[in-house]
Every structure is written in structure tokens, then in C-alpha cells.
Amino acid sequence: MRGASGRSWTTRRDDKAARLSKVAEIAEGRILPTDRIVEAMEKLISAGDRVVLEGNNQKQASFLSASLAQINPDHVNKLHMIMSSISRPEHLDIFEKGIAERLDFSYAGPQSLRISQMIEDGKLVVGAIHTYLELYGRLFIDLIPNVALVAADKADINGNLYTGPNTEDTPAIIEATAFKDGIVIVQVNELVDELPRVDIPGSWVDFIVVAEKPYQLEALFTRDPRNITELQILMGMMAIRGIYERHNVQSLNHGIGFNTAAIELLLPTYGEQLGLRGKICKHWALNPHPTLIPAIESGWVESIHSFGGEVGMERYISQRPDVFFTGSDGSLRSNRAFCQVAGQYAVDMFIGSSLQIDKDGNSSTVKSGRLTGFGGAPNMGHDPRGRRHATDAWLDMITTDDLLARGKKLVVQMVETHLSGNAPVFVESLDAIDVGRKAGLPEAPVMIYGDDVTHVVTEEGVAYLYKAESLDERREAIAAVAGVTPIGRNQNPRVTEKLRQEGLVALPEDLGIRRTDAKRTLLAAKSVEELVEWSGGLYEPPAKFRSW
């Protein structure tokens, strides 16, 4: 179709039609035969295409990614890959093989070392590293995909999809592709006559292929309470007393890790002793953490919206629809895009951990040669300056009487002063600066910027950074809780004493907490087995977490 200018305005649509016609003899309706997927992909994907591959941090379109790696690079090459998570070896193999050339991504946990090496060796050109939400945003702006390769549980022959508990990134990826004349190929575990519910309408989907085996799914958010230490319990008590209670935190996100798992397991015990049930921590944006089961069962939790699912939690969730978001079939509905929006804008607090924090409070999980990327933490762990509604916790961050003063989100960094190998967390300068320079990044890969952090919790105490009136005061407050690290050794005991009196720093005793009370007996569950008990047998942990 050509306008008055003589140019065509339907090049994408025409190109799609041409590609579809090439697989007409392979496909039966919308179904691609499993054993001809590589051949079909060679016809449906063109050199230089932008291909978005799912690739999120739990669910992997593993059959499609393995098939992509088998494509002949003489025919299909120079692909520009867009992936929220680089998790599987073939995600990088395709670059080694010359099938793909350019990469935009969010997170590369399991492949962080290899990706750094490949960038240094010039085998891979990184466009940028993103948070999940900004990567989704760019799918509608300047990273519009030509092809989407995604994973679902079930499909019917009309292409309707059931993504069930692990909906995650799928709706965002498919929407950006389907509505811009891109090609959407979905691997499913099963083709069925009737779906439990429809998560994605068939009119957004071009092809279904039944995968050789179910898509890969990782239990990323399960933490065994056995590994929670008494230092973490102490920190958890300080967080509950010194932050959650003090600022009346109603809604929150917990990052992944043992620190926040400790808090989850302290709510029904220590939190109960403080009389806080029904008063704080009612609304959550987080994956279905098994360590939250005791708090749910004890009546602490009103609602949870989830980014993704968690292996083993399916049956428990389906029996707790008052708490979780579930579909008409009873199983979880997760949605990473909306949960990130909620986690950014709609909760009082983000609390997470880090591997390094510098003297100003900047932090990063990037260390020596590992380009891990960002995931969702920076999106939730910053002061959302576009937010306009207020809550008690938000308003509590105001420290001036300026008529235009605004609140802040609580952004809490919770770390032990040293990592398990005894490396200090508090350092003069972040490794991220060097790693970023080597990778040719235009900005150092900082996870959370110091001026967004409102509180730091360590085993030493709590630093109330939002009260600091200058950068110097912020530094002093950080040093006061930084223990025997390069930063902590700078602390001046008289300054720390002054900060305590002014309320910028609180030690456990300032919060009415005795260090000797921080015992594992305080945990509502001390093992995965006890979590299963709390759940009435509904939680079914993966084998690797079973010790009985």
C-alpha cells in the first residue's frame, strides 16, 4: 500500500506476510511441528532482526533458545537479541556462533562471568543494560521486535495461551511484537482442547510449537531457613523495630536473600510480640517467597502481587486466593510488568541487599569481572519522583517545613558489613567502575545510588540517611554502621555518639533490642520442612530443598 509520497507504509506487514508464506507448507494452521522448528525459524527469522527471547529470571523458552542456537548462521545472522535475563549457555552460544551480534538485556546472573569475557573479547556488542521495566518500555519505542520467542504452559489450536502461575514477562513481550506486525512464536508444554483460562488471546499469536520437554523453570526465590544466621536475625529485628514500625510501613517489596527471609520469619514471632500484626506489612509486591508462609498463615498478609511464580508454591497459592492474585482456574496470575509498576510507585518501601556499598551509599552487585546487570532492584530501589500520592511512611521522610516539600520512598539497604569470604561490603570505591569501563559502558553499573537510599541496616545498627543534611553527614552515618571495614574504620566515636543523639544512627540498644535475644529460636520456621508444616502440606518444595 503506497501513499501519495509513493513510499510504502506497510513494509512490516508485507514482510510478515512473506515470511508466513514461506512456512505455509511446514505449519498446520498455527502449529509448527516440533521436529521442524529449526527449519521454520530459519524461514521466519531474517538476518539483522530484533529478536526478543524469553529469557526472564525464572521461566526460560528453553526449547526455542536451544533451537535458535542450531540455526545456520550463513542464513540467519547479525540478530539483535533482547532478553530480560541471560540464564542459559545457548543464550551466549548464539553470539559465539555468529547467529547474533548485538544484545540488550537486564540481568545475567548465571552467565555474568562469561558475558564479561565475551564483551572484552569483542564477541558481543552490548546495547545497554536495563531494569526490567525500562527494557519493556523500549520494546514500544526504539527496540520494537521483529520476532518474539516465548514460553507458555498450554495452548489450544487457535493459539490462545495459558501461562498459568508463570505469566511473568510474556504479555509485555508478545504485545510489543504482535501489535507491530512482528512474528510471535510460542513454545508450549502441551496442546489441549480447552484451556484452564486464557492468559493471552490467540489473535496475538502466530505460531505454537509443542516443546520436546517442559520449559525450564527455576526456584529462584526459595531460601532455606536453616541458613539464616543470628546476625541476620539481629538485623531483621532492627529493621522491624527501627524502620517498619517506626515509619508505619504498610506496603513493601522484599528483595531476594536471607536478610529479608529472616524478617519474613520474624514477623509472626518478634513482630507479634511487638503487637504489630494488622498494623504493618499488609500489602506486598513480591514473588511467592516460601519464607512468607508463616506470616501469611498468622494473618499478617492481606495481599501479594507477584512478578512471577515460585516452584512448589502452586498448590499453596491456589488455596489462598484471598492473599494472592489468581485466575478463574484458581492458579496464580503473575505479571512482571505490572508488579514492577506497583513495586516502583505503589509501595512504601523497598528493602534489599548488596555486595558493595561505597562511602556515599552507592551500591552495586557487580564485582570483579562479573557483569550481572540490574533486574528489577533499581526500579524499586529509588525515589520515584513521578509519584504524587502520599502515605504515612512517605510523609515521614520529609525533614523540612518547606511548603513544597515532598515525601520519599523508603529505600533500605540491609547488609552485613562483610561477605561470607570476609571481604568488606563497605569500600572506598565500587568495583562497578572498573567493570563498567572494561565493558565500555557509558555509565558505571550502579545498582542503587546513594542519594536514593534512606536507611542502611547492618549488624552494627541502623543509619537514617534521609535525615542527613549534607553529604558529609550522610557519610558519617554510613561509617557509623560500617563496622571494621575501610569505611567503618574512618568513624569517629564522638561523631557517632552525636549521630545517635540526633537520631541519625541507632544501635540495637537504642531500639530496645538485646543482641543476645537474636536467636534462631525466634524464627517462625527453622527449616523448609517447617515451612511445609506451616502450609498444611500445601507447599511442595523442589527436591533440592528437601532434607527429609
Next chain:
Amino acid sequence: MRGASGRSWTTRRDDKAARLSKVAEIAEGRILPTDRIVEAMEKLISAGDRVVLEGNNQKQASFLSASLAQINPDHVNKLHMIMSSISRPEHLDIFEKGIAERLDFSYAGPQSLRISQMIEDGKLVVGAIHTYLELYGRLFIDLIPNVALVAADKADINGNLYTGPNTEDTPAIIEATAFKDGIVIVQVNELVDELPRVDIPGSWVDFIVVAEKPYQLEALFTRDPRNITELQILMGMMAIRGIYERHNVQSLNHGIGFNTAAIELLLPTYGEQLGLRGKICKHWALNPHPTLIPAIESGWVESIHSFGGEVGMERYISQRPDVFFTGSDGSLRSNRAFCQVAGQYAVDMFIGSSLQIDKDGNSSTVKSGRLTGFGGAPNMGHDPRGRRHATDAWLDMITTDDLLARGKKLVVQMVETHLSGNAPVFVESLDAIDVGRKAGLPEAPVMIYGDDVTHVVTEEGVAYLYKAESLDERREAIAAVAGVTPIGRNQNPRVTEKLRQEGLVALPEDLGIRRTDAKRTLLAAKSVEELVEWSGGLYEPPAKFRSW
């Protein structure tokens, strides 16, 4: 269903089942008869419910809102309404009648005067005023709806929905309700056997009702080029030369208004003279502005993702799928949630207008007794501190050599120094402070905070605020372009001269622009009729914009 604790975990699901059974004799399958909608709503909605009503800034579920206003307040009352936009009289009538009591919203343009009065009179309790995106976020956290009342173009008897060009808020609202055992009631213009495409799967929908007449739809984003002034053209030239070109702006959002309409119409003329086609302004997050047609036809625009549709643009869009997001049926796919995410995180620049700016650069559209709310501007018009990918424009905002320095989004305020009634835009103190106090808001309703603003453009010149090294310098730069206003009169000519030399302020002549060149002849289209010509007759403006 009860757990070991004896409590039920399915109260919402059970309650929904009970409500559905009450309308069993009214509904035929999923279809509610048009003439029994009030009766059905009285059975499906309970006192104290959270009801989300669509209510966005263009599409109105007008049949359902009118029906809601007919409900008997003795049976259904104390509703907590959640609406992205307060647009119709009955949106407030329900409060006068005692049906509703509490309100959370984003925008109240057409009803802003009445809402302020009702708050003062205690007829209405406002929870908070939000940006669209944070309101969507809260639907998944602490404002989970019991009932959603929404509008779609067409449905089939299975409840599948076609929202077509005006998808807007619908997916976000329905998802939050449907997956938390809420009740989703949809008014449609038509019930059909086969939908052009499915935008919302039927398994997310409980009831369909065919409306008495099609839903209300406003052409909010149409600006008649006839009303563009030469001052606006001058400002537009300065913006293109002094901001778009200088910072290599690739992707952007234009706010609503004549200022940005002028820019859209200058790209194919003045922009072309500067040789900028294909170099800037390629990717857009915005509604389908008719004034963008000449730029599209001239090959300036690679892609547009839209919050909503625009009346009259449907046929043009369906013939330009290389540019717009369209479905398999050829018509526009809009999605306010994703477009807000993209407009926040994925574009180089936001440029918008305001009614008042104070000496520090804080701005608001709230004036004397009018509580207009926020809409989407604060979400796009702030420095998104959770963003981690860099672009040229982003990096251009860095003014230090700090190793951890980060870029910024360009947030541009473009205003004439005086409003049409000659009231100054630049004022000592924002009316928002008083309006907020009277409405009992915990924070003054500031649209965009001064420290987020990187540039101010007036007919006097451009202030490059991102270069200011102190609050004093920011104030000086603002005063330098504030003309004969209370703020502009404070300017010291010697300081302004210094700011020009240091590049903090540019007058037209500093940008190589002659004021006398700013003529209406520079506009690529000088009337709606010429826009229609540019579109090859595909743009079909509503009657009120036709003068021929």
C-alpha cells in the same frame, strides 16, 4: 475453604459466587439485559466496595456510570471510587447522592472546579491524587477493586472483548479486578458473532451489557493549526534548534497543547531546512496527534506508541502500520499503562506546558480553586532515577567528571511568559499551595518539580537549567527567560549576559534564529483542512474541527 487456623482463605471468591448467583435470573450467560442494568448492578455491587470506573481521559464507560448514578443509595452506598479521570457530571453526582463516599483519581479536568467545591463542602473524601501509572500500580497493592466498570467496542457471547483503537486503561483495570476475584462488567457498543481481534480474553470478564448508545469518546489531542501563534512558532524554532538538535533527541513525548503542536508542524519545514530529518525525533510515545501528520508523511517518524486513540485518526492510522502499533485487524492498539512506562523510562525527552512556574522552576496546572489532578505529566516529566540505559541526550545532561555521574532525562517546560488573559506564568508562589491546603492534601499538588526540569523555553529564550550549579544559578537562569513577570523583573541584565556567555541561557539570536522568521507560513499545515490534505483524505476530523 478453611485452613488449619480455621479461617477462610476464599472470602473474596465465595462473596463473588454469592453475588453472581443473585443475578442468575437476570443474566443470560454473560449477557446482562440493557434495561435491567441498574437492578443487576444493585445485586453485583455491595456497600463499601472499591469500584474502578473507566473513566480515562478519552473513553468513558458512560452507560455504566449513568446507570451507577441511578442505583438506590439505601442499598448500595459508601462506595470507594477509583477513576483515572473525572470527566462526566455523574462521576460526581454519585457522591452527592450518597452512593459513593471516597475517591482516588488521577485527573479531573472538566470537573475540576466542582470537585474542589465538593471537597471543601465535605461531600467527598479524596484518598489521593495520582499519576495514571501509580494509580494502576495501587490497583495491585492497596486499592484492589471489588468491581470494574469498563467500556469496549464489541464483545462476543463468550465475553471476549474488542477494544480496538481505544484500548487505553482497560487491560490494566480488568487485570487487577479479574485476577483477585472481583467482578468485571463491560459495556459494549455491539455484541457480535466474530470479533475483528481479541483485546481482552473472555475468561477475564464476568458480564457484558450492550449500552444504549456508544460510549463517550473525546477528541482531546486535536489542535487546530489555525490557532498557533507566531510566538509559539518562535518558541518551537528555539526548541528544535536549542534542544532537539543540540542534544540529539531521538525519542520523546509531546504534551498536549499548541506549543508542541507548533513543533510538530515545524519539523517538515524548519527542521528540514536544518537537515535534521532522519536524525532526530524518530520514536514517539504519544496519542495520535493530527498535527503530527505532516511530519509522518515527510518521513520524520519511525514509530509511535500511543496511550489512547484520537477521534478521526482511525482510518489514517490503519493505513500507516509501519508507524503506529496496530492489530491483526489493522486498527490501532493503544495501551496507556505500557505507553506511560515507555514515556517514563524509554524516551530521551518530555516536553510540556504549564500554567504557573515559580522562581525555582516548580510548576503546576492547579490554579485558583481548580483541582485538576495530574494525569500522566509528572510520570513522564521527572528524572527517572530507576533508569539505567544511556542515550546521547541522556549523557549530555552530565556536567561533572565524577566516575559515578549519571545522565538525566530531558524535562522541558515550554511556556509563554503570560497566559492569554495576561496573567503571568512565572510567579513567586504557586496557587497549588493554597488549593492543596484547602483540599486537605498532605503535599501541595505540584505537577513537575523544579529540580527535575532541565530546560525552560519561553518567547524570550531557552534556560539550560541542567547546567546550573546551585539553586541561585537555577533561579537566575529562570528569571532570565521569564519576561515581564514578577520573576522576570528580578533579572539582572549583567547576570543574564554572564549566563548567555556560559551557555546557561540562549536568546533566539544565540541560536541563529531571527524573530522575524517566526511566521505562520513556516507551519507545514495552517489549518485542519490542510492536515486532511496531508493525510490524503484519510484523517477525518470531528465536525467541530471542520470549517469547510
